[in-house]
Structure formats: structure tokens, C-alpha cells
Amino acid sequence: MSGMPLETRIWVTFREGVYDITDYIKKHPGGEKILISAIGGQLEPLWTMYPFHEHRAILQTLEMHRIGNLALEDQIDDPFKFFDDPYINDPVMHSDNHVVVEKPYIGSGPLSRLGDEFYTPNEHFYVRNHLPVPQIDPNTHTIELEIEGTDNKKCYTLDDLKRMKNVTVTAALMCSGNRREEMVKAVPGAREMVANLTPNFISNAQWTGVPLSCLLKDMGITTDEKKYKHVQFIGLDKEVTGEPYSASIPIFKATDPYGDVILAYEMNGAPLPPMHGFPIRAFVPGHTGARSVKWLKKVLVSEHEAPCHYQQIDYKLYGPNVNWKNVDYSACPALQMVPVNSAVCRPNNGDTVHVEDGCINIKGYAYSGGGQKIIRLDVTSDGGETWHTATLDHQDKSEAPHHWAWTLWSCKIPVKKDASEVDVWCKAVDSSGNVQPESFKNIFSWKGCPCNAYNRVKVKLSH
Template sequence: MPVTPEHRYDQLRLRQWLDGRARADGVARRDLFRLLGASAALSALPTALQSALPGAAAPAHAAAGIRKPLPPEWFTVRGTNAETKFDALAGTGYHTPNERFFVRNHTSTPALDPADWTLTVWGSGLRGDPAVFGLDDLRALPTVTRSAVVECAGNGRSLFASQQGQSVSGTAWTLGAIGAARWRGVRLADVLRRAGIRRDAVDVMPRGLDAEYVTPDGASLGRVRRPLPVAKALDDVVLAYEMNGEALPPDHGSPVRVVVPSWVGIASVKWVGDVEVSAEPLYSPWNTAFYRLWGPTHPAEGSPPLTRQTLKTAIELPWNASLPAGERHRVTGRSWSGAGGVVRVETSVDGGHHWRSARLLDPPRRAGWVRWHADWRPAVPGPAVLLARATDTTGRTQPLSTAHNTQGYLFDAVVRHPVTVT
């Protein structure tokens, strides 16, 4: 993948933080170093212990802190999270219906009254005092509508174990921790300029209004927050108050959330309540201890914090679906990339020896996905494996394996999707 301005920014911030020149808001440096050590050590934990860590799969009936219905034909509940079953997206159109959109919560969905909600923009990167905006104030600004996917950085995490035999920690997502929506709101850039952002501002950090996140050993890391470089904040970031033509639902960030196109989902902070604008570098636990790559192929201090999402493809069939032999089947799926639009999708039914081009149903879209289909007529009953791989506008094609990292982020290998021909 080519080096992006975001990657250079993150390399700089990593060096500054390790040298003590970046401020980690609200968390003692010693606590962050302790978390760093814990993150780096996760790969050494027994598998049974890893399954008991926060974010591990919970019984299907446990939907802690999620307010919307989670019918089992659409969702797999994983602790405080709900993963969309990818086959439930078949036939739903380009945008994921709100009721089928996955839920990623660090704690619980808060009950917030839009009439009482305010957004405070503050910090050393402003020319004057903090600026406060209500929902009506945002609605009075020029509106923008952006179609973009939001995807958890750990989407596909379980495939490190099932395909590559590697232990990882965290929520055992398959491929359904993603959804595409039409987001309507205001540009974060317009709000920052109204608030008086200074030329020497370097970082912008949105913070959510959900409860403080507490680690298993009882340390509070505060509310979810993660800095953005000013260049990204002034580019395409949206403060969204509508989702697919409806008021933003509670589980998806009501009254207002941040949407950061192409970036890992943690950057798109839900239930945003304040935005710090800083003239000095910022860090938080969500780009120091979490959302970095650890493991034998990565630096001892971890990779730079994750920014752009990677390249993926998913097939809209249940795992181990039964397909009658001798009949033509239309296999459908979706492919996406954080680096650019998808321009080609290929499928294989013989273990990758031969590939055939699928038909794309959408043009390549920055920050979006493409739907596709391919026909297959299996001749012989028995087990079979479907493969699908995408190529994006940078020329990158999905690899056959993903380099291991202990927290299971950014799985982008070709997925071996099992079916049974009957």
C-alpha cells in the first residue's frame, strides 16, 4: 500500500509520544505504558484465557447495553456488540438498513435527549473561548450528505484462528462488523472554523458521551476519544445527525456522531459531546494501547496507530450453506477498501488455481463498497470452498494470508468460504 499523509502523521505522533512530547489526555503515562505491555503480551496468553478477555463472544441471548431488536436471523451478539450476519445483507441494496447495521459499543448505548444535547469545541488550538453548539445550531449550517462504510478495525478477526491457526484477542468478529449508510450532517471543518481554529492547531480529538471505559483490572480510561490530524478533520469528516434518511438511531450515535470516511471505525466516535482542538500533539488509550499492530513482525513498541481500513471481500451466503448440484447459483457479495474504490472482483471454486471475473454492480467509490455477483453450477455433491478477492484503485489485490498481529486487526486475506453441494 502506498505511503499516505495519514501514515506519515502517525509515524510522527508515535515518535513524539514515545519521547514524551505528546499529551495523553486524562491518563497517566505509567498507566499507558502498563497497557502497552499488556497489549504486547496478549499473544502469549493461553487460548482459553483469551476467550475470557473483554470483547470475547458472549451467549447469543446476551445483548448488554444495546437498545434495538437483534433478531437472530440478522445478528450474532458478541458481548456489548452485535455483528450483522453477512447473508442478511443479500438483497438489501447498497446501503445497510438501520435495523440491520452492526453495533460496536465499548460500554452501553446512552439515553440522550437531543433537545438537551450540546457540542463543546475547546482547546489550545482555538483563537478564543470554547464554542458551544446545539443540534439546531448544527442544522443551521450548510448540510452535507456522504455515503460511506463504517467498519470495526477487528472485522474478520476470527479468521486469524480459523484460517491461519493464530491466536488473537478481542471480539471474534467474522466479516459483519461493517455497514454502509448515507450520512447527513455538517462538515466538521465548518464547525471548527466557526469555533475559531488556529493555524497552528495540529490535532482534533472528539470524545463520546457514553460511560467511561473500565479495564478488567479496574482502571478507568475515561470516555472513548481518539485524535485526528487537522488535515483529515478539515477534509471529509462529518458530524452526522441522520442515517439513511432518518434521525440517527440511539445505538448508532444519536443525537450526533462523527463519521471519518475510509478510517477504522474507532475514529467515528458515537454520541460525540466535545471536540478538543490542540496546538500540541494528542494521544489517548485508543491509539496507544489499542488500535495498533503488535506481534513478532511489528516493532517492539507496536506499529503506528491504525488509520485507513484495508481491502476485504465477503460473500452473502451462510457459512456452510447447502447448494444443490447441477443447478446454476448466483453467488453475491461485497468488496471494499480504505485506500480507494474496488475496480475488480474475481472468484474461484478450485482453491485459487483459476479465477473468473465477477460482475460489479456499482462503480468504484471512495469510502464505499461495491456489490457483485458471479454464477456457479457445481457438478459434484460434496464439500466445496468458494474464494473471492478484490483489487482496488491502487492496484493492490487481496493476499492469501494476513501478517499476524496479536489483537487481530485488519484481516485482509482471501476468505475460504465453505459450502456443501448436495
């Protein structure tokens, strides 16, 4: 009809295909990256930066929007050859690690060894990267502290921080998607996740650095602060759009001298490894791992949360009724302190376990965010008819609300003489009386976090 405005359509290409993604881009959680990087052009640059898009479910979704193919003379045998691998300089990780995704690297030490050591060796400490590891010269690198909208700024080198009074915090760090694999499997019709993480995306270490509360106090920001509500951490790892990875925490956590937030430069007594944020990272004990920003460049005191995708969209507290069709991102709070959680480390799901004196031995970890201490770990092998209290083998001596470390536990539980297999469940209770929910069904989140229902392991028995 004359006079009617024409709708702008968004077309992209991938390999030989042409796709109209006009409608889909409104629902895509990273749609702004496509708009900036690939309008009227190729998706290959994004696939090079985010190679997990080669996942079958994502490719199937893309095919739903195919409208045709490039002309034969415009097709290229291997369009990826024109784009450099942004992960070419990433460090090589330990060969024993369980790798979920190579680029960006998502991996951890084997689950069967996770509960053997209270302090996780650096080479087996889990890594959940989102972007390529930046190359940083520690001799010239500086950290900026700034109060938004003012001239109040300070700058520190790594040597400056090392000359200050430091603290060492014993604390676990847990990925927001830890145990996500169980959530997806437990809920019928749940969408396929790109990174279905097993229970070994948590680790424990000693972190050494400068208390953030002291640095903020020097700038006039204390626990009495009223105007500014958030502290943003900005890293040097960057999206394909050039936007840096960033995250934020509430101002009360950052300014609390007992909150133990630090700018860390050592991990288990050694300089931070490159994969863990060398030379300096933010470390926020008791909060989800996504807020402990690696390769830290800037700390910004702000009235607003970090604008980053991982603060505004990915790691949020979504209800079980929310999905990509009805989601209101602004109505859902960002995940900060993690809920009580636990898992069996040994035996693994599907293992064969030898029965001795009518019992089997179980080992695992338990952890609660917000500085809460694990006070009890319950295990059952008969669907909850009877429960057995585990022995808490190793705990940090700190008390709640400053108990940042995990707890390692073990338990000997009886099994029936004629049983050929058994389901082992575990659940933890923390010092505030919080306990894990029984099932994922009622806590399902379409983004896959947090995942803290009972951990369930099915094992075979050898009598």
C-alpha cells in the same frame, strides 16, 4: 537483606480467590484500569463493566496468578450482587441480529442478508460498542469545539447544527476487527480473541450532518494548518475509570472539504438511533470505524493524538512479529484508512448449494478505505488455478478518491461434476491497484486487525 527496598506487590481478589498480578499488569493492555479501580480490592467492578472477561482464556490466565483464597468468613456467595449493571439501560436490539457479545453490545445483521440491500437498515447495521450507552437529552446536549491551549472555543446545540448547511454522504463503516475470526483460525498458535468477529461487521448507509471542515474553518483551522496535527473526538461513554472514549484523525483529513468528515445527526434519513450515537456522532468516511466516535461531546484540535486506550493500544498497525512480550506501542501507528477488503455473504461457510448447469451462484461485498473505488472482484473455486470476474451489481456513482461506499457483487462460477464440496475464494482490487493478500499468515496482528486476506468459504454441493 537490610537496607534493600521492598518491592510493592499488587494483589486483587476475584470471587474467593486472591491473585498477585504484579508482573502481569505490566503486560495487560488495560492495566491502568486495574490500578485505578481494583488495587487491594475486588475485580468484580471491572468484570461488571467488561463482562467479556468471563472468557475461558482470560479466566485461565488469571488462575496462573492465584496465590491463595480468602478466609471462609470473608468469602461471599455472589460478590457481583453489590454492583449495579451499567448496561441496564442499553437499547434492545433486533432479535434477528447475530450477537457476539451482549455487554458491551457487539452484533450485526445476519451475514446471509448483508449483501441484499445497498443501504443497510438501521436495525441491522452493525454495532461495536466498548462501553455502556450514555443517556443524553438532545434538548440540552451541546457539542464543544476547542483549539487546545487557546481560548478559541465554540459550542453548538443539535438545533444549531440542523440550521446549518448540511451534506449527505453515502458511506460504508467497517469495524477494525471485521473478519478477525478468520485471522485467528488461520494462524497456528494465535491467541484466543475475546470477540472473534465474522465478516458481517461492515454496513453501508447515508449519513447526514455538518461538514467538520466548515466548522474548523470558522475557527481559523484550514488545510494550511502547520502547528496542530490531530483532531480528537471525545464521546460521552466512559470507562470504569471515568475516562471517556475518544479517538483522533490526522488534521489533513479533518480540514479537507473533500474528506467529507461530518458531525452526523441522521442515518438513512432518520435521527441517529441510540446505539449509533444519538444525538450526534463523528463520521469519518474511509477510515476504520473506531475513529467515528459516537455520542460526541467535544472536538479538540490538538498537537497530539487522543490518549484513549483504543487509539494508543488496541487499533494499531502491528507487524506479524509483534506480541505482548516485545510490543512497543509508541512505535506502531494507529489504524486510520482501512485496506481493500471483500467477503462472500451467500452462501455461508458450511452451506449446501444447489448446482445449476454446472455452476453455483455467489454474492458478497467489497470495500476499500481512503475513498478508493472497487474496480474488480475475482472469484475462484479451484485454489486459484482459474479466476472468474464478478459482476459489480451496485456501486455508488462517486469516483475515487471520494468513493466511500461499499460495492455489492455477484458471480456464477463453474464446479466439477463429481465434486461434493468446493472452496470459494474472493479478492478485490481497488482503483489504486491495491489487492487483498492471499493469506493471513504474513499479515497476522496480535490485536486482530486489520483482517483483509482472501475470504475463503467452504460449501457442500447438491447436484
